[in-house]
Amino acid sequence: MATTVHEPPQIDRRRSPDQKHSGNGGWRNLVPADGELRVALDYSPPPSSTGIWVVLFAITMMFAALTSALIVRKGSSLDWQGFSLPSILYFNALILIASSVTLEVARRQVATFMGGLKSQVENPALWLYITLFLGLLFVAGQYVAWLQLRAEGLYLATNPSSSFFYLLTAVHALHVLGGLGGLIYVIRKLNKSVLRRYQLVATARYWHFMGILWLYLLLLLWMKL
Amino acid sequence: MHDVAAHAAHHAPTSFIRKHVFSLDHKVIGKQYYGLALIAAYVGMALSWMMRIHLAWTNAAIPGLQLLSKNGAPGGVITPEYYLQLMTMHGTIMVFFVLTTAPFAAFGNFFLPIQVGAEDMPFPRFNMMSFWVTFSAFVVLIASFFVTDGPTLGGWTQYAPLNAVGSISGPGQGTGVVLWMASIGLFCVGQLLGSLNFITTTLDLRVKGMSLMRLPLSAWAWFITSCMGLTAFAVLMPACILAILDHVAGTSFFVPSGLVVSDQLVPHSGGSTLLWQHLFWFFGHPEVYIAIVPGIGIVSHILITNMRRPMLSHRVLIYSMGALAVLSYMVYGHHMFVSGMNPFSSLVFSFPTLVITIPSTIVVLMWTFSLYGSKLRINSASLFALGFISMFVSGGVSGFFLAQPSIDIMLHATYFVVGHFHLVMGVAAMFGIFGGTYFWFPKMVGRMMNETLGKVHFWFSFVGAYCIFMPFHYLGMAGNVRRYSSFVDDYLQPLIPVHQFITVAALVTGAAQLVFLYNLIHSRFYGAPAPDNPWQATSLEWSTATPPPFDNFGGKHPVVYHDPYQYGVQSSVGDYVMQASPEQVKTEDEEK
Numbered sequence: 001m002a003t004t005v006h007e008p009p010q011i012d013r014r015r016s017p018d019q020k021h022s023g024n025g026g027w028r029n030l031v032p033a034d035g036e037l038r039v040a041l042d043y044s045p046p047p048s049s050t051g052i053w054v055v056l057f058a059i060t061m062m063f064a065a066l067t068s069a070l071i072v073r074k075g076s077s078l079d080w081q082g083f084s085l086p087s088i089l090y091f092n093a094l095i096l097i098a099s100s101v102t103l104e105v106a107r108r109q110v111a112t113f114m115g116g117l118k119s120q121v122e123n124p125a126l127w128l129y130i131t132l133f134l135g136l137l138f139v140a141g142q143y144v145a146w147l148q149l150r151a152e153g154l155y156l157a158t159n160p161s162s163s164f165f166y167l168l169t170a171v172h173a174l175h176v177l178g179g180l181g182g183l184i185y186v187i188r189k190l191n192k193s194v195l196r197r198y199q200l201v202a203t204a205r206y207w208h209f210m211g212i213l214w215l216y217l218l219l220l221l222w223m224k225l
Numbered sequence: 226m227h228d229v230a231a232h233a234a235h236h237a238p239t240s241f242i243r244k245h246v247f248s249l250d251h252k253v254i255g256k257q258y259y260g261l262a263l264i265a266a267y268v269g270m271a272l273s274w275m276m277r278i279h280l281a282w283t284n285a286a287i288p289g290l291q292l293l294s295k296n297g298a299p300g301g302v303i304t305p306e307y308y309l310q311l312m313t314m315h316g317t318i319m320v321f322f323v324l325t326t327a328p329f330a331a332f333g334n335f336f337l338p339i340q341v342g343a344e345d346m347p348f349p350r351f352n353m354m355s356f357w358v359t360f361s362a363f364v365v366l367i368a369s370f371f372v373t374d375g376p377t378l379g380g381w382t383q384y385a386p387l388n389a390v391g392s393i394s395g396p397g398q399g400t401g402v403v404l405w406m407a408s409i410g411l412f413c414v415g416q417l418l419g420s421l422n423f424i425t426t427t428l429d430l431r432v433k434g435m436s437l438m439r440l441p442l443s444a445w446a447w448f449i450t451s452c453m454g455l456t457a458f459a460v461l462m463p464a465c466i467l468a469i470l471d472h473v474a475g476t477s478f479f480v481p482s483g484l485v486v487s488d489q490l491v492p493h494s495g496g497s498t499l500l501w502q503h504l505f506w507f508f509g510h511p512e513v514y515i516a517i518v519p520g521i522g523i524v525s526h527i528l529i530t531n532m533r534r535p536m537l538s539h540r541v542l543i544y545s546m547g548a549l550a551v552l553s554y555m556v557y558g559h560h561m562f563v564s565g566m567n568p569f570s571s572l573v574f575s576f577p578t579l580v581i582t583i584p585s586t587i588v589v590l591m592w593t594f595s596l597y598g599s600k601l602r603i604n605s606a607s608l609f610a611l612g613f614i615s616m617f618v619s620g621g622v623s624g625f626f627l628a629q630p631s632i633d634i635m636l637h638a639t640y641f642v643v644g645h646f647h648l649v650m651g652v653a654a655m656f657g658i659f660g661g662t663y664f665w666f667p668k669m670v671g672r673m674m675n676e677t678l679g680k681v682h683f684w685f686s687f688v689g690a691y692c693i694f695m696p697f698h699y700l701g702m703a704g705n706v707r708r709y710s711s712f713v714d715d716y717l718q719p720l721i722p723v724h725q726f727i728t729v730a731a732l733v734t735g736a737a738q739l740v741f742l743y744n745l746i747h748s749r750f751y752g753a754p755a756p757d758n759p760w761q762a763t764s765l766e767w768s769t770a771t772p773p774p775f776d777n778f779g780g781k782h783p784v785v786y787h788d789p790y791q792y793g794v795q796s797s798v799g800d801y802v803m804q805a806s807p808e809q810v811k812t813e814d815e816e817k
Contacts (some may be wrong), residue, residue: 047347047425053420054455061459065507069467069500073478076497157475160495167470171463 092141099134237775249349255335261601262327279727308710309378316381328519333447359415366408379403385479385501413462423451434785446522461508510557517691520657535790605679609660620649641701672752689734
């Protein structure tokens with residue numbers, strides 16, 4: 001029986017991944033020297049690295065707005081009725097944390113290879129697939145939570161507390177789906193051996209943020225519902 | 226220049242669709258934004274004409290208007306409800322699709338990457354998406370003219386509970402509101418994507434030698450504006466989602482219990498109407514600065530080029546724009562002095578509102594003292610820059626009064642407020658757009674605009690704007706409340722001649738905008754060919770070809786050797802030295 005040996009995926013080794021666009025001026029060069037061309041660092045962070053913080057800031061602002069809306073709405077009237085959260089939500093939290101760990105394993109494998117610390121890349125694609133699976137499992141778990149609440153007769157418009165529950169979990173799940181899209185993008189790039197390190201770093205930052213955001217939301221919902 | 230062609234695999238697209246429609250090129254996207262803003266501006270202006278005619282001559286029939294809305298304008302005569310619908314659309318179109326779109330998204334898209342020396346924005350696909358999402362938002366908004374009952378009548382602020390109780394609260398309050406919310410939600414997405422590109426372009430794509438303090442003031446203004454946009458639109462979007470849910474899903478975020486509208490009990494409970502105002506104005510006040518800060522940057526850029534000397538302090542102007550941005554988030558409650566919120570909150574919001582006049586005043590004084598004694602070149606761009614200062618000051622001064630709760634109680638919701646924000650935000654920002662157009666048109670399309678027509682346009686606009694908006698202050702002090710479609714009360718009837726004067730002024734000033742449109746279109750095809758640097762300016766956009774090639778600098782990355790505004794020097798090319806020129810010169814100060 002013939003055995004096919006697959007080459008491990010080749011990963012782009014360039015340190016400054018976005019050279020196509022990089023102006024090499026760098027935002028760390030803050031001090032101008034009058035009339036002289038300064039000694040400039042020949043490296044600027046790739047835009048995806050800065051860009052992901054910009055994205056995370058916007059998402060933070062969005063959830064801050066929703067949080068303040070929840071607090072104001074709860075305090076403005078007596079019609080708020082609490083309910084106990086479906087226990088699957090805690091399980092979902094564990095899944096999301098686990099997916100962060102698997103993604104981090106993949107990221108480190110790529111980082112050590114690209115940093116020249118290892119000559120052979122291990123198998124980051126496997127860990128990325130596991131992360132993708134866990135992410136899907138999380139979204140499915142959230143859906144199960146919604147079904148459980150529906151079975152209890154709690155719908156979107158039943159009470160402001162359930163309105164906020166559905167809203168916050170749905171908006172978060174949408175963002176997780178966006179993260180899954182990012183993961184698929186990274187896996188495709190990895191399979192074509194054209195992955196750039198900071199694309200994975202940016203995806204990982206986003207994904208970890210989704211985990212932290214979910215823990216925050218869980219705490220908020222637990223305290224306020 | 227460094228030759229970077231080796232790894233700059235940045236090929237120009239060849240297909241029509243990729244080149245002109247779904248283009249990834251920031252310059253094409255900038256022009257698309259400009260085109261959208263242009264269409265929106267004339268639609269908004271046409272709406273204001275209809276409103277003004279109705280206010281001056283209440284029973285006048287506007288020919289053809291009945292075709293747009295049979296019920297809203299039977300026989301061409303505007304009903305009170307339709308007046309409110311036109312007003313809402315005028316405000317929404319002007320604030321979002323003109324004042325935000327043109328100075329920030331249009332000029333910023335075209336010139337920010339070039340001014341920092343980059344080939345493009347870092348995320349061109351997001352950039353393209355940003356435009357097309359914004360365009361879709363405009364289409365959704367305009368579509369509300371054509372649904373049953375027409376567009377919403379709730380004003381551009383869409384206050385709750387009117388925004389959530391449905392068609393029982395008036396025509397357009399059903400589908401019209403949902404379309405409005407969807408449109409503005411989409412607009413937020415578009416601007417967030419744009420802000421992402423603007424911020425990363427400024428921070429990461431600056432060319433060698435381009436330190437932050439060497440960025441031109443216009444680039445700084447776009448950067449600061451994108452930071453504001455990122456924060457503000459990220460809050461408005463969830464607010465729109467909440468309102469849509471209240472409207473279509475029966476939730477009670479904003480609708481209080483026991484509310485009776487049109488003799489019907491609204492089946493909602495316990496919502497907070499003030500919550501909408503808090504969320505809206507947290508966006509809404511920074512939005513005012515999102516409209517005006519790019520104008521501050523553009524006007525500074527134009528003035529410096531035409532004064533032939535830098536501002537007294539480059540840094541102070543940048544810090545002032547930054548201070549305006551930060552403070553803009555702390556003042557939003559001054560829109561809510563009479564909303565019933567805690568009076569102590571009014572005091573808390575009143576203080577930073579007065580404080581924000583400090584950076585505004587610094588900016589104005591910086592312009593004034595820099596202009597003092599300079600030999601300003603008078604052209605259409607510099608005239609509009611001067612006009613901007615005039616409008617900004619005239620409109621800003623009335624802000625002192627409105628900032629104080631005790632005075633605002635009397636002036637709130639009167640024409641005084643309408644006059645204030647039209648001058649300081651509307652006309653001033655429009656003058657920034659016009660100034661930017663006359664200044665950058667040669668670089669954008671490769672042809673010069675007609676200066677004589679430009680000056681005619683300026684004087685009619687300048688005098689006309691004062692004729693329209695100064696009497697608003699008088700009307701407001703006389704107690705003329707805003708949003709009334711006609712003035713049947715005894716005490717308002719003597720004011721009708723003032724309204725008639727304003728309407729005539731608005732029609733004449735609007736006609737002058739057709740001169741601008743003619744100039745724009747005619748120059749696009751028949752204008753004199755523009756040289757690479759028609760104004761002898763220093764920043765990077767003038768060191769490349771006109772119009773710029775696809776990758777902006779023809780396969781090269783410029784290197785920046787100088788601060789952005791090295792005027793008043795003696796160099797081999799004249800009284801200026803370009804940022805990308807390695808020539809060493811002594812500034813005026815050094816020569817002394």
